[in-house]
Amino acid sequence: xxxxxxxxxxxxxxxxxxxxxxxxxxxxxxxxxxxxxxxxxxxxxxxxxxxxxxxxxxxxxxxxxxxxxxxxxxxxxxxxxxxxxxxxxxxxxxxxxxxxxxxxxxxxxxxxxxxxxxxxxxxxxxxxxxxxxxxxxxxxxxxxxxxxxxxxxxxxxxxxxxxxxxxxxxxxxxxxxxxxxxxxxxxxxxxxxxxxxxxxxxxxxxxxxxxxxxxxxxxxxxxxxxxxxxxxxxxxxxxxxxxxxxxxxxxxxxxxxxxxxxxxxxxxxxxxxxxxxxxxxxxxxxxxxxxxxxxxxxxxxxxxxxxxxxxxxxxxxxxxxxxxxxxxxxxxxxxxxxxxxxx
Amino acid sequence: xxxxxxxxxxxxxxxxxxxxxxxxxxxxxxxxxxxxxxxxxxxxxxxxxxxxxxxxxxxxxxxxxxxxxxxxxxxxxxxxxxxxxxxxxxxxxxxxxxxxxxxxxxxxxxxxxxxxxxxxxxxxxxxxxxxxxxxxxxxxxxxxxxxxxxxxxxxxxxxxxxxxxxxxxxxxxxxxxxxxxxxxxxxxxxxxxxxxxxxxxxxxxxxxxxxxxxxxxxxxxxxxxxxxxxxxxxxxxxxxxxxxxxxxxxxxxxxxxxxxxxxxxxxxxxxxxxxxxxxxxxxxxxxxxxxxxxxxxxxxxxxxxxxxxxxxxxxxxxxxxxxxxxxxxxxxxxxxxxxxxxx
DNA sequence: AATATTTACGCAAACGTTTGTTTTGTTTGC
DNA sequence: GCAAACAAAACAAACGTTTGCGTAAATATT
Numbered sequence: 112x113x114x115x116x117x118x119x120x121x122x123x124x125x126x127x128x129x130x131x132x133x134x135x136x137x138x139x140x141x142x143x144x145x146x147x148x149x150x151x152x153x154x155x156x157x158x159x160x161x162x163x164x165x166x167x168x169x170x171x172x173x174x175x176x177x178x179x180x181x182x183x184x185x186x187x188x189x190x191x192x193x194x195x196x197x198x199x200x201x202x203x204x205x206x207x208x209x210x211x212x213x214x215x216x217x218x219x220x221x222x223x224x225x226x227x228x229x230x231x232x233x234x235x236x237x238x239x240x241x242x243x244x245x246x247x248x249x250x251x252x253x254x255x256x257x258x259x260x261x262x263x264x265x266x267x268x269x270x271x272x273x274x275x276x277x278x279x280x281x282x283x284x285x286x287x288x289x290x291x292x293x294x295x296x297x298x299x300x301x302x303x304x305x306x307x308x309x310x311x312x313x314x315x316x317x318x319x320x321x322x323x324x325x326x327x328x329x330x331x332x333x334x335x336x337x338x339x340x341x342x343x344x345x346x347x348x349x350x351x352x353x354x355x356x357x358x359x360x361x362x363x364x365x366x367x368x369x370x371x372x373x374x375x376x377x378x379x380x381x382x383x384x385x386x387x388x389x390x391x392x393x394x395x396x397x398x399x400x401x402x403x404x405x406x407x408x409x410x411x412x413x414x415x416x417x418x419x420x421x422x423x424x425x426x427x428x429x430x431x432x433x434x435x436x437x438x439x440x441x442x443x444x445x446x447x448x449x450x451x452x453x454x
Numbered sequence: 455x456x457x458x459x460x461x462x463x464x465x466x467x468x469x470x471x472x473x474x475x476x477x478x479x480x481x482x483x484x485x486x487x488x489x490x491x492x493x494x495x496x497x498x499x500x501x502x503x504x505x506x507x508x509x510x511x512x513x514x515x516x517x518x519x520x521x522x523x524x525x526x527x528x529x530x531x532x533x534x535x536x537x538x539x540x541x542x543x544x545x546x547x548x549x550x551x552x553x554x555x556x557x558x559x560x561x562x563x564x565x566x567x568x569x570x571x572x573x574x575x576x577x578x579x580x581x582x583x584x585x586x587x588x589x590x591x592x593x594x595x596x597x598x599x600x601x602x603x604x605x606x607x608x609x610x611x612x613x614x615x616x617x618x619x620x621x622x623x624x625x626x627x628x629x630x631x632x633x634x635x636x637x638x639x640x641x642x643x644x645x646x647x648x649x650x651x652x653x654x655x656x657x658x659x660x661x662x663x664x665x666x667x668x669x670x671x672x673x674x675x676x677x678x679x680x681x682x683x684x685x686x687x688x689x690x691x692x693x694x695x696x697x698x699x700x701x702x703x704x705x706x707x708x709x710x711x712x713x714x715x716x717x718x719x720x721x722x723x724x725x726x727x728x729x730x731x732x733x734x735x736x737x738x739x740x741x742x743x744x745x746x747x748x749x750x751x752x753x754x755x756x757x758x759x760x761x762x763x764x765x766x767x768x769x770x771x772x773x774x775x776x777x778x779x780x781x782x783x784x785x786x787x788x789x790x791x792x793x794x795x796x797x
Numbered sequence: 798a799a800t801a802t803t804t805a806c807g808c809a810a811a812c813g814t815t816t817g818t819t820t821t822g823t824t825t826g827c
Numbered sequence: 828g829c830a831a832a833c834a835a836a837a838c839a840a841a842c843g844t845t846t847g848c849g850t851a852a853a854t855a856t857t
Binding site: 471472473474475478485486487490509511512513514515 | 804807808811813
Binding site: 461 | 842843846
C-alpha cells in the first residue's frame with residue numbers, strides 16, 4: 112500500500128483525457144481510436160500502472176476468487192488437492208484463498224463467515240472431523256455461490272461433491288488379495304462414524320462375500336484415528352490369533368506400514384506369510400520395505416475436478432445446475448507387499 | 455454473488471437512518487447512542503447482513519491480505535511452511551492467498567504482477583529454482599509493501615529473510631558422526647549453484663577440518679537434484695571404493711534413504727558399518743528402517759516466523775525497518791541410523 | 798434564561814474502477 | 828449543402844463502504 116500508486120486518474124490527467132476513455136483504452140474497447148489506445152497503453156507501461164483489482168471487483172461485483180477450506184494444509188492429501196485446485200484456478204484466471212479449519216467446527220464456521228464478507232465466487236471445502244451437520248454452509252446456497260465438497264462430504268447439504276468410490280476401491284483391494292491366494296484376510300478399519308471409512312469396511316466385506324469367504328469379526332480391528340500407533344496395536348492383536356491371517360487390507364497407509372514393521376520384527380515375511388494392502392498411496396509407501404501395495408487416493412485429480420466443476424458452475428449464468436456429484440476412478444497400485452511372484 | 459445481498463443501505467432504509475450512522479453503529483463508534491447501536495446490530499443479524507469487505511478494502515485502502523508464492527504447495531516442506539504462515543495470519547486477522555510458481559520464472563513474474571493488482575499488504579515468497587535474480591520483486595519495495603523470503607532467498611534483493619543456518623546444521627550433523635566414532639565420512643551434495651546446498655557442503659568440510667580429518671574429494675558425490683535415484687547412484691559409487699566410508703552425511707533425506715536401501719541390499723549394516731545422517735526430517739524418516747537421524751528443517755516455524763515478521767512490518771507505520779534477517783536454530787534428530795549404542 | 802457544551806446523528810465526498818448515456822466532431826449519402 | 832450516420836471521447840452514476848465535517852436537539856454551565 113502506501114507508496115504512491117498510479118491510478119487511471121493519473122493517466123487521464125497526463126493525457127488530458129477522461130478516465131472513462133483511459134479505462135476503455137486499457138480494455139481495447141472498440142469505441143476508442145487505435146492511436147489513443149496505443150498511447151494510453153504506452154503511458155501506462157511507462158508509469159508502471161497496475162489496475163486496482165479491489166476497485167474493479169467492487170464495481171463489477173466479481174472477485175474471481177474461490178475460497179478453499181481444508182482441515183490442514185500440511186497433510187499430504189490436502190496439499191495435493193490444493194495443488195490441483197490452484198492449478199486449474201490459475202489457468203482459468205481465478206485466485207485461491209486458503210483457510211485451515213484444523214478440524215475445529217468453530218473455526219470452520221468462522222471461516223464460512225469470512226468467506227461471505229470476502230465475496231468469493233465459489234467455495235471448495237473438505238469437512239473437518241468435528242463437522243456432523245453443515246448448516247453453516249447453507250448461506251452459500253442463499254447467496255448463490257456455488258459450493259463443492261471433496262473427499263469428506265456431507266449428505267444433508269445441497270452441494271456438489273467430488274469423491275472416490277471408497278467402497279469399490281476397498282473391494283478391489285480385497286479382491287486383489289484374494290486373487291493372489293489369500294484365504295484369511297484381516298482388515299484395519301477407520302472410525303466408523305465417517306462415511307469413507309464405513310464404505311471401505313463395506314467394500315472389504317462385499318469382496319469376501321463375493322468369493323464365499325466368511326466374514327470373521329475377529330479379523331476386523333477398529334481404530335479411532337488410523338494412526339501409526341494404532342496400526343502397531345492391531346498388528347499385535349492379529350499376531351495373537353491362533354493362526355495368522357494371510358492377507359490384510361488397511362484403511363490407510365500408516366496403519367499398514369506400522370503393522371508391516373511389527374510383523375517383520377516378529378519374523379513374519381511379507382508378502383509370503385501375510386500380504387498387505389494399504390490405502391491412499393502416501394509418498395512413503397514407495398520407500399518402505401517392502402514397497403506397499405495401495406489404493407491411490409487421487410488427491411491431485413480430486414482437486415482439479417473440484418475446481419473445474421466449481422468454475423463451471425460459477426460461469427453458468429443460468430444457474431441451472433443445482434448440484435453434481437463426481438466419482439473418480441481409483442487405482443490399485445501393486446507393489447511388493449502383495450507380490451508373491453507367479454501364482 | 456448474485457442473490458440479493460443485504461447492504462448497509464438496506465439497513466439504513468429499514469431503520470430510517472443514514473448509512474453513516476449504520477456504519478458507525480456496526481463499528482461501535484462512540485458517537486452513536488447505545489440504543490441505536492444495539493438496534494442496528496440486531497437488525498443486521500436478523501437480515502443476515504455481512505459487510506462487503508471488497509468495498510471496505512477499497513475505501514480504507516487495506517486488504518488485510520498477504521500473498522504467498524511457493525514453488526509447489528504439495529511439497530512437504532512448503533505445505534508446512536504455509537501452514538505456519540496461515541496459522542499466524544489467521545490469528546492476526548490476515549488472509550492468505552497462495553500461488554505456486556512451479557519453479558517457473560515466467561510464472562513467478564506473472565504472480566508478482568497479480569499480487570500488485572490485488573493490493574496485498576505484504577508478500578512471503580520462496581524463490582523458484584529458475585530464479586537467479588529478482589528484479590521482479592523490487593516493485594514491492596517501490597510500493598512499500600513488505601517482502602519476506604524464506605528458505606531459498608536472494609542476496610541481491612532488499613527484503614527480509616527467514617532461513618536456517620545450513621552451514622551450522624551441516625556442521626552439527628557431521629560433528630555428530632564424528633562423535634560416534636566415524637573416521638571416514640562421505641557426503642552427498644546438492645546442486646552447488648543453490649546457496650543452501652553450498653552451505654551444507656561447507657559445513658561438512660568445516661567439521662572435518664575442525665577434527666583434523668582430511669577432506670577427501672572422492673568421498674563427496676555431487677548431484678543435481680538430490681533425487682531418490684541420485685541417492686542410489688551415489689551409494690553405489692561409495693560401495694565401489696576400496697574401503698567403504700563409515701559415515702555419511704546427505705544433503706537431504708531422499709538420498710539418505712535410497713542410499714541406505716542400496717547399502718542394505720549389499721548386506722551392509724546401518725549404523726554399524728556405516729552411519730547415516732539426512733537433512734530435512736521428512737515424515738518418512740521416522741518410518742524407514744532404520745529410522746533416520748536427520749536435521750529438522752523447521753518448516754512450520756519458518757512459516758510462522760516469516761508471517762510474524764511480515765505482519766510486524768506491515769503494521770509498522772513508520773516504515774522504519776528496511777530489512778531483517780532471522781536465522782532459525784536447527785535441531786539434530788538422532789535416530790537409529792546413527793545409534794551404535796554406547797560408545 | 799442565555800450561552801456553552803455535549804450527544805446523536807445526517808450530509809456528502811472519497812476510494813478506483815466500469816459502463817450506460819450524451820456530447821462533440823467528422824464523414825457519408827443524396 | 829443538409830440531414831443522417833458514424834466515430835471518438837466525455838459525462839456522470841454506480842459499486843458498498845468509511846470518515847471529516849456539519850447540525851439539531853438535549854443537557855450542562857453560569
